[in-house]
Amino acid sequence: MTNALDRLAATIEARKSAAPDESWTARLLAAGPEKCAEKFGEEAVEAIIEATKGDRDRLTAEAADVLYHLLVMLAARDVSLADVLAELARREGTSGLDEKAARQ
Template identity: 45%
Template structure:
């Protein structure tokens, strides 16, 4: 990314933080090159704090991190749009956003993807999802294959409950595999939309 940090006297560019699941703007911070590099390396959004005069990773004290999903640069190369999954409230006041708005999605799949992202970036030994990520891509792909076979088997029978449960298992494991490959359901939907033209 060719970001023009020299446009401002202090070498900082605005970084607008947006939730990829809800499209809500969560907060505004400022970044210099070092903050951007740390964000890219650690996948946790880091700013240059003007009040502390140092790098500041959002959530370093509260645990309410912003987990990096994507970064875009504007047409003038002096403002960043960062899509990040929030872990907890974003504002220091305890609000979901710095504009005291609720950051709620009615899209359950988006919420589920956000949980999967969190389990990927913040592994827990107690989390089944984290354990799948730890086993590696081959085991995840194998699990998707197993679940697909179970869906086919249940489709041939007349037990709708079993069919739906196996379908849910397949979708869940597929979402995990997508993230392991660096994608989300939106990327697959984009391909379908392109084919539909």
């Protein structure tokens, strides 16, 4: 059984071949990776604003938008959710401080 993120990622992948006038996702993807990244940034800022306001329901809605736009942005660059999850698994058990130090 797949979870909601897996299903969303599969839907976004399927929309790559859809006509932009038939799908919001296809329209975003047709606009290119830069536009997808811009939309992700806008949604991230909106989530930050809601986090500072403390409205749990609005933050939840904005977080869902962030996840959707993150997956669209990744799809625009042919990075799959599985790729991201594999990277998270690789980092699992590593201290965040150690991981950041290893990047430098």
